[in-house]
Amino acid sequence: MDHIxxxxxxxTVEVPKGTTVYKAAKEVGIDIPVLCYMDLHDLNIENKxxxxxxxxxxxxxxxxxxxxxxxxxxxxxxxxxxxMRVINARRTVMELILSDHPKECLTCAKSGNCDxxxxxxxxxxxxxPGQEYAEMSTYRLDTxxxxxxxxxxxxxxxxxxxxCNDFQTVGALNAVNRGFNxxxxxxxxxxxxxxxxxxxxxxxxxxxxxxxxxxxxxxxxIQALSDPNKTVVVQTAPAVRAALGEEFGMEPGTxxxxxxxxxxKNLGFDYVFDTDFAADLxxxxxxxxxxxxxxxxxxGDKDVQLPILTSCCPGWVNFFEYHFPEMKDIPSxxxxxxxxxxxxxxxxxxxxxxxxxxxxxxxxxxxCLAKKYECQRDEFSVDGNPDVDFSISTRELAHxxxxxxxxxxxxxxxxxxxxxxxxSGAAVIFGATGGVIEAATRTAYELQTGKTLxxxxxxxxxxxxxxxxxxxxxxxxxxxxxxxxxxxxxRKLLEEIKAGRSEFHAIEIMACPGGCIGGGGQPxxxxxxxxxxxRTRAIYEEDEAKTLRKxxxxxxxxKLYEEFLDxxxxxxxxxxxxxxxxxxxxxxxxx
Amino acid sequence: xxxxxxxxLHIMSTVKIELRKxxxxxxxxxxxxxxxxxxxLINVLHKTQQAFGYLPAEVQEVIADxxxxxxxxxxxxxxxxxxxxxxxxxEFPVSICTGTACYVRGxxxxxxxxxxxxxxxVGETSADGRFSLSCLRCVGACGLAPVVLVGEKTYGRxxxxxxKEIIEEYRS
Numbered sequence: 001m002d003h004i005x006x007x008x009x010x011x012t013v014e015v016p017k018g019t020t021v022y023k024a025a026k027e028v029g030i031d032i033p034v035l036c037y038m039d040l041h042d043l044n045i046e047n048k049x050x051x052x053x054x055x056x057x058x059x060x061x062x063x064x065x066x067x068x069x070x071x072x073x074x075x076x077x078x079x080x081x082x083x084m085r086v087i088n089a090r091r092t093v094m095e096l097i098l099s100d101h102p103k104e105c106l107t108c109a110k111s112g113n114c115d116x117x118x119x120x121x122x123x124x125x126x127x128x129p130g131q132e133y134a135e136m137s138t139y140r141l142d143t144x145x146x147x148x149x150x151x152x153x154x155x156x157x158x159x160x161x162x163x164c165n166d167f168q169t170v171g172a173l174n175a176v177n178r179g180f181n182x183x184x185x186x187x188x189x190x191x192x193x194x195x196x197x198x199x200x201x202x203x204x205x206x207x208x209x210x211x212x213x214x215x216x217x218x219x220x221x222i223q224a225l226s227d228p229n230k231t232v233v234v235q236t237a238p239a240v241r242a243a244l245g246e247e248f249g250m251e252p253g254t255x256x257x258x259x260x261x262x263x264x265k266n267l268g269f270d271y272v273f274d275t276d277f278a279a280d281l282x283x284x285x286x287x288x289x290x291x292x293x294x295x296x297x298x299x300g301d302k303d304v305q306l307p308i309l310t311s312c313c314p315g316w317v318n319f320f321e322y323h324f325p326e327m328k329d330i331p332s333x334x335x336x337x338x339x340x341x342x343x344x345x346x347x348x349x350x351x352x353x354x355x356x357x358x359x360x361x362x363x364x365x366x367x368c369l370a371k372k373y374e375c376q377r378d379e380f381s382v383d384g385n386p387d388v389d390f391s392i393s394t395r396e397l398a399h400x401x402x403x404x405x406x407x408x409x410x411x412x413x414x415x416x417x418x419x420x421x422x423x424s425g426a427a428v429i430f431g432a433t434g435g436v437i438e439a440a441t442r443t444a445y446e447l448q449t450g451k452t453l454x455x456x457x458x459x460x461x462x463x464x465x466x467x468x469x470x471x472x473x474x475x476x477x478x479x480x481x482x483x484x485x486x487x488x489x490x491r492k493l494l495e496e497i498k499a500g501r502s503e504f505h506a507i508e509i510m511a512c513p514g515g516c517i518g519g520g521g522q523p524x525x526x527x528x529x530x531x532x533x534x535r536t537r538a539i540y541e542e543d544e545a546k547t548l549r550k551x552x553x554x555x556x557x558x559k560l561y562e563e564f565l566d567x568x569x570x571x572x573x574x575x576x577x578x579x580x581x582x583x584x585x586x587x588x589x590x591x
Numbered sequence: 592x593x594x595x596x597x598x599x600l601h602i603m604s605t606v607k608i609e610l611r612k613x614x615x616x617x618x619x620x621x622x623x624x625x626x627x628x629x630x631x632l633i634n635v636l637h638k639t640q641q642a643f644g645y646l647p648a649e650v651q652e653v654i655a656d657x658x659x660x661x662x663x664x665x666x667x668x669x670x671x672x673x674x675x676x677x678x679x680x681x682e683f684p685v686s687i688c689t690g691t692a693c694y695v696r697g698x699x700x701x702x703x704x705x706x707x708x709x710x711x712x713v714g715e716t717s718a719d720g721r722f723s724l725s726c727l728r729c730v731g732a733c734g735l736a737p738v739v740l741v742g743e744k745t746y747g748r749x750x751x752x753x754x755k756e757i758i759e760e761y762r763s
Contacts, residue, residue: 174666174667178670178673185663187662187665587649588652588662
């Protein structure tokens with residue numbers, strides 16, 4: 001490959017042709033400040049519109065400063081990244097951005113976790129000249145069930161657009177209008193609620209300011225906790241324990257399961273349960289459905305649709321309901337673990353402890369913003385009372401813990417309550433891409449073959465590649481498995497199925513990069529994909545540390561079927577644990 | 592959460608049309624003419640606007656579906672270029688030249704009078720659909736500045752006092 005030699009701040013650098021000045025500088029330890037730029041290299045996502053101009057550098061022989069994120073190196077180039085001219089320009093750019101940005105940092109949801117704020121601190125901005133007479137661009141507030149758009153705070157970095165269009169292929173957001181009126185918005189500037197948005201929250205995860213945030217339900221949770229007439233039950237998703245510690249200064253990948261349980265008990269939840277219990281239940285239902293469809297398919301039943309697709313991910317469910325409504329019979333009808341938990345908590349468990357449905361509040365802690373929408377879906381409520389009352393994100397839980405003046409890092413470990421707190425390692429790995437299908441394989445294999453697995457680790461199903469495939473030998477029967485994370489990757493597999501070219505028996509799909517560990521409700525990774533890898537590692541460590549590794553061996557799951565549900569896919573199980581899907585696509589005036 | 596500016600209206604709330612089958616086919620033809628290539632979106636929009644006079648939301652949806660593009664992307668392009676419009680032109684489109692010569696000879700005042708008399712802003716169409724208002728830059732008749740066009744007809748040396756009379760010509 002052609003190499004190019006150049007000089008950056010007096011240091012000689014040699015990089016391949018086509019490298020940007022920004023990346024070349026990184027090679028010699030020079031970290032040029034960037035704002036709109038974002039690089040998630042493990043996921044092949046790069047956002048470099050060269051729009052904000054914070055990364056401007058001086059290149060000898062050129063009249064104008066150049067944006068280093070989108071300027072390629074050339075032979076003999078001499079670059080200065082910190083000359084007086086550069087520093088002054090950078091400050092001016094920042095002042096101009098801030099002159100059109102609300103000064104509400106004290107109360108902004110992103111305060112303390114905001115790239116724009118960090119940049120203002122880094123550049124030592126103390127004054128915004130001319131702001132007394134400068135007009136600010138304003139835009140209406142748009143609130144959806146999961147995400148709030150406060151576009152007054154948008155700086156047009158267009159990271160959200162990159163995630164929504166290039167990575168997720170959802171196409172809900174695009175830059176519209178021009179000049180001072182430019183804003184990122186859905187088509188015809190309709191509300192997000194009426195757009196193709198899946199609420200995956202990846203736009204929120206990469207937004208450098210408070211322009212895109214989650215709908216905050218912490219106040220509702222506090223209210224429920226302080227109501228003596230309510231029994232408040234909490235469930236925590238597997239990915240939360242692998243990331244919550246980051247909000248308290250712990251290294252990414254630190255498992256905080258026991259500390260999190262202590263914190264939740266301290267906060268006053270009456271029962272601290274685990275969504276993992278419901279994940280085991282999901283495997284029982286989804287795994288049975290898979291085997292049922294598979295055996296009917298092998299018997300030559302032409303009505304049976306294969307592959308079966310997982311249905312735990314609400315962002316993914318929203319995606320196919322909107323973009324592939326003609327295929328809505330292919331995904332498993334099993335509800336997501338969050339919803340299975342709510343359903344069981346408000347029936348089986350409520351009965352057990354003698355609490356009326358209306359007196360019980362079920363809160364879920366999720367790495368996800370789409371879960372907020374999911375728990376509000378009509379089909380998941382009984383007489384207007386939802387199975388899951390409030391879904392809060394990992395970030396919101398961190399805020400709750402901080403508000404209660406608790407320090408997670410110094411807490412001792414506690415155990416989940418029984419019975420809905422017991423789970424297997426198979427349930428834990430739901431949090432990482434490939435985990436659900438691995439968990440399903442562990443159970444389906446044993447149920448199908450009647451044999452015991454020698455090793456429960458299906459390493460061929462793990463990894464961070466966008467689309468993966470593997471064949472698992474079910475005692476002579478070859479089961480072909482596909483995995484996709486990120487909706488753009490999911491779309492590719494769906495197009496194959498639509499064209500009749502798919503050879504898979506089962507496919508797992510997760511909307512977010514890396515699976516739930518990279519969810520829209522997780523602590524912000526600020527473009528560092530190493531954090532996602534660390535969380536994935538934590539998830540598999542937790543699985544290995546468990547004595548129970550297979551869902552169907554969870555004694556409390558066995559008991560639940562004996563006492564209440566009868567057997568997987570029974571009439572009762574269908575009523576409480578399964579669902580159906582709807583076409584979501586509407587024409588512009590139908591919304 | 593405090594509420595913020597609501598000045599920006601939904602454009603979708605101002606226009607609503609029902610496309611006929613032959614109209615949809617026409618749009619499909621334009622898309623096919625450019626091989627449904629994403630890079631040709633501007634050309635497709637150009638051609639469609641030529642045929643329809645404007646680009647209502649429903650037309651943008653048809654283009655997006657046909658070219659397999661997000662509607663948001665199509666809308667983004669339509670709103671970026673001032674040439675594209677989502678509002679149908681009036682029966683009598685009024686254009687005021689605001690080029691240099693017309694401007695220095697008082698085009699701004701003439702424009703204000705048209706806005707007042709028609710009760711619309713630049714880029715809008717009157718409620719009865721008869722008049723629309725736009726600005727243009729130089730029609731090559733600087734000697735007649737300030738110049739106003741209504742449809743194909745040119746009016747020269749227009750003063751604010753003439754505006755009412757010009758409009759009346761078309762109202763009757």
